[in-house]
Amino acid sequence: MPARPLRPCKHRGCGALVAGGKTYCETHAGEEVGWKPDSVRGNRHARGYGARWEKLRAMVLLRDGGICRCVECRKLGRVRVATEVDHVTPKSQGGTDDPQNLSAINHDCHKAKTARERRRGAVGARSPSGS
Template sequence: MWMARRTMLPCRHRGCAALVRTPGYCEKHAGDAVGWKPDRERGNRHQRGYGSDWSRLRLLILKRDRYLCRCEECKRIGRVVPATEVDHRKPKAEGGADEPHNLCAVNVECHKRKTAKESGRARARAKR
C-alpha cells in the first residue's frame, strides 16, 4: 500500500534552506530550539558534570529549599510553587560552581525561562 510522505518544511533557523520532515530545525541548527548544542555534541550527563555526585547534591538542595521554587522571580513576587529541579544561580558556562551557595530549587517553567535567557547570552558571546 502506498502512503503519502509528509511535505518537507524549511528549517526554522533564519536563512537556512535545509528541509525537514517535522516542523522545527534541521540537524545543524537543532540546538537553536533551546539554545544549547545537540546532545551528541554535549556528551553524556557524567561528562557534563551531572553524575552521581550531582544527584546527591541535587537532592540535598531540594531538601534544603523544602522542594519550593527559590528563583529570583518567584521570590520577588512572593509566588510559592513546588520545585522539582535544581539550577545554578551563576551558570556553569559563566564560571558558576556546583556549590550549595550557587544552587537553588526551581520549578520546570522558571528553569526553562532562565535557561532561555542564559542561552541567549551564550549565543551573543559566541558571535563576538
C-alpha cells in the same frame, strides 16, 4: 516522498505556518533554544551530573524546602513546587557546584531562565545572593 505539512509556529498566539523541521517562524526564531546532542556536548556523567550530583541535588531541594527560589517567584510571592536544581551562575560562565551557587527551581521557571541566559549569552546572570 511527500513534503511535511505546514505546522503553526510554537510562539503563543502566532498564526504563522512553518515548513520542514522548524518549530518557529522567522519572526520568533530567536526563541528556539537549539540544544546540542549528547554526542557533541557529552552525556550527563561526562558533564558532571552523575551520582555525586544526584546527592547534591537532593540536599539542595531539601535545604530550600522543595519550593522554587527563582527571582520571578520570589518577586511575585509565588509558591511553586521545585523539582530541579539550578546553577545561579551558570557553569558555562564559571559557576560551580558549590551549594551556595545552587537553588531549587520549578521546571517551567528553569526552562525560562535557561532560555533567557542562552539568548543573552548568560550576560547579567543572577549573582549568588539571588536565586
